[in-house]
Amino acid sequence: MSQQAVNGVSHRGKVLTLDSMNPNVKRVEYAVRGPIVQRAVQIEKELKEGVKKPFTEVIKANIGDAHAMGQKPITFLRQVLALCSYPELLEDNMFPEDAKKRARRILESCGGHSIGAYSASQGIECIRQDVARYIERRDGGIPSSPDNxxxxxxxxxxxxxxxxxxVCGxxxxxxxVMISIPQYPLYSAALADLGAVQISYYLDEDKCWSLDVAELRRALNAARQHCNPRVLCIINPGNPTGQVQSRQCIEDVIRFAKEEHLFLMADEVYQDNVYAEGCKFHSFKKVLFEMGPEYSSTVEMASFHSTSxxxxxxxxxxxxxxxxxxxxxxxKAQLTKLVSVRLCPPVPGQALLDLVVNPPQPDEPSYTTFMKERTAVLAALAEKARLTExxxxxxxxxTCNPVQGAMYTFPRITLPQKxxxxAKEEGQVPDMYYCMRLLEEEGICLVPGSGFGQREGTFHFRMTILPPTEKLKVVLQKIREFHLRFTQEFS
Amino acid sequence: MSQQAVNGVSHRGKVLTLDSMNPNVKRVEYAVRGPIVQRAVQIEKELKEGVKKPFTEVIKANIGDAHAMGQKPITFLRQVLALCSYPELLEDNMFPEDAKKRARRILESCGGHSIGAYSASQGIECIRQDVARYIERRDGGIPSSPDNxxxxxxxxxxxxxxxxxxVCGxxxxxxxVMISIPQYPLYSAALADLGAVQISYYLDEDKCWSLDVAELRRALNAARQHCNPRVLCIINPGNPTGQVQSRQCIEDVIRFAKEEHLFLMADEVYQDNVYAEGCKFHSFKKVLFEMGPEYSSTVEMASFHSTSxxxxxxxxxxxxxxxxxxxxxxxKAQLTKLVSVRLCPPVPGQALLDLVVNPPQPDEPSYTTFMKERTAVLAALAEKARLTExxxxxxxxxTCNPVQGAMYTFPRITLPQKxxxxAKEEGQVPDMYYCMRLLEEEGICLVPGSGFGQREGTFHFRMTILPPTEKLKVVLQKIREFHLRFTQEFS
Structure with missing residues (x-):
C-alpha cells in the first residue's frame, strides 16, 4: 500500500513527472551551470558552516562572470545607470555632465521618461540608432539600419x-543546424529544446582551433542523409576555444554558406576581446560586404552582441x-511579432547597451577615466591570456593553444588509462571525474570538456582567465600540482 | 527573368521565408502589441512630422504600462536601485538609511558585490528567502520555501x-491547456509557439465575468475527444476582464483541478490591485492549504507574480x-536545469522584486513616504475603476462590468449590422474596424476584444484605466462621442 493510501489520501500520482514532461527539455544540457557548479555551491556552504577542507575558498572559473571575479564596474556606465534609476540625481553635482547628458537622452526616449516603462519590443528606437552607428564605425562605414x-x-x-x-519540418x-565542436552549450541546449538536429563540425585543435571549410563540407554532406541543414553557427572569437578567425577563413565560411544555401549565425559577443599579436576581429558583416553585391545582397545573416x-x-x-x-x-515582421509576446528586453540592460555603443568621446569629461578603466581591463586580460597558455x-x-581572444582557455589533458x-567505475565521464576531483581537492571549479563536445578519446576542460592576475597564478599553480598528482596516482 | 538574374546574381531564393519558417511562430498572435499599436506608433510619427490630425496626441490605453501613463516611480524603490547601480552613493548623505541597508544586503548577496554579476539561475538566494517570507505573511503563515x-x-x-x-505528446x-476566454494573449501565443492544444473555457459576462465550474467541465469533456488536458490556467484578478474571484470559486476550481488531475497555473500578478467593495484577493495557495492535506499535499500548482x-x-x-x-x-531539477540555459533573470529586476516583497517597515525612515506614494496610486486606481464603469x-x-481589480476594463459594445x-468589406473583424476608426479619429489606442477572445457575435475592447484621472475623463468622453457617432453613421 502506498504512503498516500495509508494517509487516506486518494492519489493518482503527479500530473507532471519525469515521464510525462516535455521530452525535449529532458534532452537539454548546460554544462556551464551543471552538476559540478551545483557541487561547488554546496562546498561553499559547507565552508561557511565551518567544514574543514584543504582550501578556504572555492574559485569559480567555470563561467565568464567578470564582476564575480572581482573586476570593478566601469564608472561611467554605472553613473548613467544610477541617474536613469533615480533621475533626482540629475540635480546633484556629483556626476559629470556627459553622464547626465546620456541619462537625459535615454530617459527622454522612455515612456513617461521612466526606465520602468515598457519599451518597444524591438528595443528603444534611439538606442537602436546608436547601435547601428556603432556597427557602421566598427565596419568602416558599411551601412547599418536601426530597423535591422x-x-x-x-x-x-x-x-x-x-x-x-x-526550425521546422x-x-x-x-x-x-551546424555548430562547432567544441561549442558553447547554449547552442546544443537550444537545439534540443526546439527538437532541431545538431550537425557537429570539428575545429582543428592542432591548428589553434581553426575552422576548415573541408570539415564543414564533410559534416554537411553527412547530415544531408538525415535532415535538412539550413543554418551555420559560428562563434568568433571562439568560446570555449579562444581562437580568433582570420579574414580569409571568414570569407571561406561566407562562400560556403552561400553555396550551400545556409543561414549564417555569427556569435560575436567577444568582438572586443582580442589579445594575440597579429590577430584582429573581423566582423562577418564587414567581410560579407567587402565580398561584393553577389554576397552582400544575398547571404542571410544574424550577428549577436552582448553587454556581458x-x-x-x-x-x-x-x-x-x-x-x-x-x-x-x-x-522580419514575424520576428517582431514573436518578440512582442515577451513585451520588451529589460530596459536597464538596454540603457547599458546604449553606453557601450556610445561611450564617452575625447572632448567629454568622462573620457579619460573611461579609457583608463577600459584599457586596464583589456590589458590585464591580454596578460592573463599569455600567462595561462x-x-x-x-x-x-x-597542452594549451594560445588564448587569442574571448575569456577562456580549453587545454587538452592527457588522462592515464587507469x-x-x-571514472567509468564511478559512472562519470573521465574529464568530469577529473574536474570533480580538482574541485574537491583544490576548490577550483572548471567545466569538463565533455560539456562542450570534443573529439572522441580526447579530454579537456574550460577555464576562464578572469581571476585577478595574482589569484590566476595561484589557480594555475594548483591545477599544475593537481594534474601531476592525479597522473601520478593513476600511473 | 527575375530581378536577381537580371543583375547577374545567381539566386535560389532566401533560406528563411514565410513558407520555410517555423509554422508555430506564424500561428502566434499577440494583440496587445498588434497591428493597431503599430498604426498608433506610425500616427505618433506623423504628428511629430506636422501632419494635421483631429487630435494632438495618441493616448495608448492598450497596455498596462503605468509609468508611460505618467505614474511616478516609488521613491524608495528607485533610491535603492540607484545605490545598487553605483555603490559610491552609499557614502553620500542624500539617501535614507533603510534604502542604504537594503542596497547593502542586495549587493552583499551578488557575486563580487555587483549587480553586474550573474546570479544563481533560480535567482539570488536572499531574495528568494524574502519572497518566501512575503508569501507567508500574505497567506497568514502558510509555509513557503525559497527552494520553491x-x-x-x-x-x-x-x-x-x-x-x-x-507540453508533450x-x-x-x-x-x-485550459485558458479563460477572454484571456491574456500571452497564453494563446505561448500555446501556439509550443504547439499545445488550447482549451477555451468562457467567463460569464452576465455574472461579472465569473468563472463557473460547469463551464470548465463542459470545456474539458469536449477537449478530451481530441487532446490530453493537463493544465488549467487562471488569471485572478482577471486580465482583461477585471473580475476578482470569490474564495468559494477558487475552492471549486481547486476541487475541479484535483478531480480532473490538472496542473494549476495561477496568474496572480494583480494581487494588490483590488478595488471593489466586498472583493478581496485570495491566493490560490492559501485556499489550497485551507482545504486540508487531501488537497494541499497533492494538487500541483504554480503561482506567478511580477514587479510590473x-x-x-x-x-x-x-x-x-x-x-x-x-x-x-x-x-524541479529539470526546471532548474532549463532556466540555467538563459543564465539568470536580470539582476536589477531581482533587486526591485526584493524591495517589493520587503518594503519599508513602520520603524524605518522611508516608511511614511513609501506608504503615502503606494496608497495614492492604489486609491487613484480605485477611483478610476469606478469612474470608468x-x-x-x-x-x-x-455595457461595462465593474472593474473589481487589475487595471483594465473590457466593455461590451453593440455594433450595428451595417x-x-x-468591416467585412474592409477585410477586418468588426471590433478591429471599430478600434482602428477610434484611433484614426480620436487618437485613442485600445485593443479589440477579438485579440483576447469573446463569445461569437459579441464585441468588446480592452482599455487600461491607467491614464491620470483628468486625462481618463477626456478619454472616456471621447470614446462616448465616437461610439455615438459611429453608431449613428451605420444606423
Missing amino acids: IYLSTGASDAIVTMLKLL EGRSRTG KCYMGECGFRGGYMEVINMDPEV ETFNTVPGI AIDK | IYLSTGASDAIVTMLKLL EGRSRTG KCYMGECGFRGGYMEVINMDPEV ETFNTVPGI AIDK
Whole structure:
C-alpha cells in the first residue's frame, strides 16, 4: 500500500513527472551551470558552516562572470545607470555632465521618461540608432539600419529566438543546424529544446582551433542523409576555444554558406576581446560586404552582441542585440511579432547597451577615466591570456593553444588509462571525474570538456582567465600540482 | 527573368521565408502589441512630422504600462536601485538609511558585490528567502520555501517556462491547456509557439465575468475527444476582464483541478490591485492549504507574480517570480536545469522584486513616504475603476462590468449590422474596424476584444484605466462621442 493510501489520501500520482514532461527539455544540457557548479555551491556552504577542507575558498572559473571575479564596474556606465534609476540625481553635482547628458537622452526616449516603462519590443528606437552607428564605425562605414537591430535579454535570448524562427519540418526534413565542436552549450541546449538536429563540425585543435571549410563540407554532406541543414553557427572569437578567425577563413565560411544555401549565425559577443599579436576581429558583416553585391545582397545573416563580455562584463543586466541582414521582410515582421509576446528586453540592460555603443568621446569629461578603466581591463586580460597558455604548456600532460581572444582557455589533458577506468567505475565521464576531483581537492571549479563536445578519446576542460592576475597564478599553480598528482596516482 | 538574374546574381531564393519558417511562430498572435499599436506608433510619427490630425496626441490605453501613463516611480524603490547601480552613493548623505541597508544586503548577496554579476539561475538566494517570507505573511503563515521560488524575467517568462515543461505528446495525446476566454494573449501565443492544444473555457459576462465550474467541465469533456488536458490556467484578478474571484470559486476550481488531475497555473500578478467593495484577493495557495492535506499535499500548482503591476508598475525592469507547489523533485531539477540555459533573470529586476516583497517597515525612515506614494496610486486606481464603469454604462450600446481589480476594463459594445458588414468589406473583424476608426479619429489606442477572445457575435475592447484621472475623463468622453457617432453613421 502506498504512503498516500495509508494517509487516506486518494492519489493518482503527479500530473507532471519525469515521464510525462516535455521530452525535449529532458534532452537539454548546460554544462556551464551543471552538476559540478551545483557541487561547488554546496562546498561553499559547507565552508561557511565551518567544514574543514584543504582550501578556504572555492574559485569559480567555470563561467565568464567578470564582476564575480572581482573586476570593478566601469564608472561611467554605472553613473548613467544610477541617474536613469533615480533621475533626482540629475540635480546633484556629483556626476559629470556627459553622464547626465546620456541619462537625459535615454530617459527622454522612455515612456513617461521612466526606465520602468515598457519599451518597444524591438528595443528603444534611439538606442537602436546608436547601435547601428556603432556597427557602421566598427565596419568602416558599411551601412547599418536601426530597423535591422533587435535589442535582447543578453545574446542568449536573441540566439534562441533566431533559432526558433529557423526550425521546422519533421523527420528527414527537420532543420539541421551546424555548430562547432567544441561549442558553447547554449547552442546544443537550444537545439534540443526546439527538437532541431545538431550537425557537429570539428575545429582543428592542432591548428589553434581553426575552422576548415573541408570539415564543414564533410559534416554537411553527412547530415544531408538525415535532415535538412539550413543554418551555420559560428562563434568568433571562439568560446570555449579562444581562437580568433582570420579574414580569409571568414570569407571561406561566407562562400560556403552561400553555396550551400545556409543561414549564417555569427556569435560575436567577444568582438572586443582580442589579445594575440597579429590577430584582429573581423566582423562577418564587414567581410560579407567587402565580398561584393553577389554576397552582400544575398547571404542571410544574424550577428549577436552582448553587454556581458568585453571590457564591461555586465552579465547581470542581460543586455544585448542582434543585427539581421538580408532577412525576408515578411519573416522580419514575424520576428517582431514573436518578440512582442515577451513585451520588451529589460530596459536597464538596454540603457547599458546604449553606453557601450556610445561611450564617452575625447572632448567629454568622462573620457579619460573611461579609457583608463577600459584599457586596464583589456590589458590585464591580454596578460592573463599569455600567462595561462605559458603556464599550462609547462605541465606534462597538458597542452594549451594560445588564448587569442574571448575569456577562456580549453587545454587538452592527457588522462592515464587507469584514471579513465576509475571514472567509468564511478559512472562519470573521465574529464568530469577529473574536474570533480580538482574541485574537491583544490576548490577550483572548471567545466569538463565533455560539456562542450570534443573529439572522441580526447579530454579537456574550460577555464576562464578572469581571476585577478595574482589569484590566476595561484589557480594555475594548483591545477599544475593537481594534474601531476592525479597522473601520478593513476600511473 | 527575375530581378536577381537580371543583375547577374545567381539566386535560389532566401533560406528563411514565410513558407520555410517555423509554422508555430506564424500561428502566434499577440494583440496587445498588434497591428493597431503599430498604426498608433506610425500616427505618433506623423504628428511629430506636422501632419494635421483631429487630435494632438495618441493616448495608448492598450497596455498596462503605468509609468508611460505618467505614474511616478516609488521613491524608495528607485533610491535603492540607484545605490545598487553605483555603490559610491552609499557614502553620500542624500539617501535614507533603510534604502542604504537594503542596497547593502542586495549587493552583499551578488557575486563580487555587483549587480553586474550573474546570479544563481533560480535567482539570488536572499531574495528568494524574502519572497518566501512575503508569501507567508500574505497567506497568514502558510509555509513557503525559497527552494520553491524561481525568480524570472517578468511573469511572462515564468509562465512560458512552466508551460514548456508541461507540453508533450502528439496527436490526440498532445497536452491540452485550459485558458479563460477572454484571456491574456500571452497564453494563446505561448500555446501556439509550443504547439499545445488550447482549451477555451468562457467567463460569464452576465455574472461579472465569473468563472463557473460547469463551464470548465463542459470545456474539458469536449477537449478530451481530441487532446490530453493537463493544465488549467487562471488569471485572478482577471486580465482583461477585471473580475476578482470569490474564495468559494477558487475552492471549486481547486476541487475541479484535483478531480480532473490538472496542473494549476495561477496568474496572480494583480494581487494588490483590488478595488471593489466586498472583493478581496485570495491566493490560490492559501485556499489550497485551507482545504486540508487531501488537497494541499497533492494538487500541483504554480503561482506567478511580477514587479510590473500593482502600485509599482515597474514594467521595464522585467522582474517577477513563480512559486511551485507539490512539484515532483525530479521535475524541479529539470526546471532548474532549463532556466540555467538563459543564465539568470536580470539582476536589477531581482533587486526591485526584493524591495517589493520587503518594503519599508513602520520603524524605518522611508516608511511614511513609501506608504503615502503606494496608497495614492492604489486609491487613484480605485477611483478610476469606478469612474470608468460609471461613464461607460451611461453610453447607449456600451455595457461595462465593474472593474473589481487589475487595471483594465473590457466593455461590451453593440455594433450595428451595417458596421459589421462594412468591416467585412474592409477585410477586418468588426471590433478591429471599430478600434482602428477610434484611433484614426480620436487618437485613442485600445485593443479589440477579438485579440483576447469573446463569445461569437459579441464585441468588446480592452482599455487600461491607467491614464491620470483628468486625462481618463477626456478619454472616456471621447470614446462616448465616437461610439455615438459611429453608431449613428451605420444606423
